[in-house]
Amino acid sequence: MRIDLRTTLFVAAVALPANVLTAYAVSRVASDNLASVESLSSISNPAARSAAYFTELGKVLTSPRCLNCHPAGDRPRQGDTARLHQPPVERGADGFGLPAMRCPICHQAANFELGRVPGNPIWHLAPREMAWEGKTIGEICAQIKDPARNGNRSLASLVEHIGEDHLVGWAWAPGAGRKPAPGTQQQAGALVEAWVTSGSVCPKP
Ligand code: HEC
Numbered sequence: 001m002r003i004d005l006r007t008t009l010f011v012a013a014v015a016l017p018a019n020v021l022t023a024y025a026v027s028r029v030a031s032d033n034l035a036s037v038e039s040l041s042s043i044s045n046p047a048a049r050s051a052a053y054f055t056e057l058g059k060v061l062t063s064p065r066c067l068n069c070h071p072a073g074d075r076p077r078q079g080d081t082a083r084l085h086q087p088p089v090e091r092g093a094d095g096f097g098l099p100a101m102r103c104p105i106c107h108q109a110a111n112f113e114l115g116r117v118p119g120n121p122i123w124h125l126a127p128r129e130m131a132w133e134g135k136t137i138g139e140i141c142a143q144i145k146d147p148a149r150n151g152n153r154s155l156a157s158l159v160e161h162i163g164e165d166h167l168v169g170w171a172w173a174p175g176a177g178r179k180p181a182p183g184t185q186q187q188a189g190a191l192v193e194a195w196v197t198s199g200s201v202c203p204k205p
């Protein structure tokens with residue numbers, strides 16, 4: 001079954017011109033709006049303003065595009081309703097799956113539209129300590145600031161990760177049948193940056 005699927009995907013992939021396979025990786029489609037940094041700058045209380053930047057960013061973090069890969073359990077989730085991943089894959093030791101069901105068997109370097117399979121060269125599950133599913137925006141905020149739970153990242157590198165990382169960027173070009181994360185990746189990066197430079201205050205849990 002596993003070999004069959006891989007073969008099918010491979011045969012279909014080589015039959016398609018490369019531009020079809022990469023088209024979705026480069027498109028930038030804004031869906032629901034995200035408030036801009038400028039529009040929030042009128043909040044006069046500095047702490048409230050900083051927290052408001054993160055609350056706005058929270059619309060991105062809690063969108064299914066991000067949450068499906070930052071689940072609380074060992075299985076990724078799928079689709080706009082965040083149902084459990086079918087077939088039943090698990091994170092495994094490195095986030096790339098158990099030995100018999102590695103993510104890249106199905107998830108290729110780019111979205112594969114014929115099979116509706118999302119893709120990225122390093123498609124894998126966020127580690128358990130980076131789970132956001134079932135948490136409030138305030139809890140996610142505290143966790144994202146904590147080097148013990150954010151992959152030992154500085155606040156500055158969080159700005160870069162959310163604003164520029166290619167795997168994160170997939171969420172705004174997720175392929176047909178999936179709603180992109182709100183706003184644009186650039187807007188999300190600008191919100192993180194504004195939050196960091198304003199003192200990285202977290203919303204109440
Ligand atoms: C046997 C094939 C297969 C394997 C192995 C596999 N996936 Fe998937 N995955 C799929 C297919 C097909 C979809 C699209 C399902 C749909 O949306 O209809 C998908 C969708 C997803 C989505 C949903 C994206 C979204 O927001 O809708 C995530 C997340 C995901 N896979 C993560 C993983 C991870 C992490 C691994 C490895 C631990 C993995 N998958 C292994 C086939 C597979």
Ligand code: HEC
Binds near residue numbers: 066095150168171
């Ligand atoms: C295909 C799965 C996948 C998707 C989709 C995904 N992530 Fe991640 N994310 C990961 C993995 C894997 C890591 C761990 C990477 C590392 O530490 O090097 C991670 C780590 C992170 C981190 C740093 C650790 C932390 O939790 O503080 C942030 C921030 C992050 N992701 C943001 C996002 C955002 C925002 C989205 C949606 C716009 C998103 N991710 C979508 C897999 C994913």
